[in-house]
Amino acid sequence: MNLWLRLLRVRLAAQRGARISLWDTVATRFRVVPTDLDTVGHMNNGRYLTLLDLGRLDLMVRSGFWQRCRDRGWFPVVAGQTITYWKNLTLAQSFDVHTRVAGGDERWVYLEQTFRRGDVVHAHALIRACFVERGHGRVPTADLDAELGGFPDHVSVPDWVRSWTTHSAAKTV
Known part of the structure; x- marks a missing residue:
């Protein structure tokens, strides 16, 4: 149940929060609760991925891009992700998920997300996503670029991300 409550809290806070650009970094605040813990007492690795979803929702709602997508019948789909864990998060610790x-x-939109307590990074994730239109499949890149007005110059895909995408592509057997 706490995930539904978190979803509701993030959604309401994002709707009431300060408007930002889609190109800004948003920090979404959370606290480790008992249902986040695994058998050794720190946040379960799967919970990180779930909270990343909420961080992306916060960015999209606060920037207004969520509503623009809904108006067009688009929704985001995660196609790949990689995450590296550096430090444990334990019961009652507060932390922020930074999303940009x-x-x-x-073919893809890439998002970078980090779990931070102050200046300390606890985990870092890279997400590869696309947008899908209900009943029509994948949204063409040209349509996405037109809706976004293109990607700003400061938002570029590093070579290592392109390499990760190439090497993590689904292979047929």
Whole structure:
């Protein structure tokens, strides 16, 4: 149940929060609760991925892009992700999930997300996503670029991300 409550809290806070640009970094505040813990007493690795979803929702709602997508019948889909864990998060610790658009290419939008307590990074994730239109499949890159007004110059995909995308592509057997 706490995930539904967190979803509601993030959604309401984002709707009431300060408006930002889609190209800004948003920090979404959380606290480790008992249902986040694994058998050794720190936050379960799967819970990190769930909270990343909420961080992305916060960015999209606060920037207004969520409503623009809904108006067009688009919704985001995670196609790949990689996460590295550095430090444990334990019961009752508060932390922020920092979310930013890292870039885009001819097929994907990339987001970078970090779990932080102050200046200390506890985990870092890279997400590869696309947008899908109900009943029509994947949204063409040209349509996404037109809706976004293009990606700003400071938002570019690093070479290592392109390499990760190439090497993590689904292979047929």
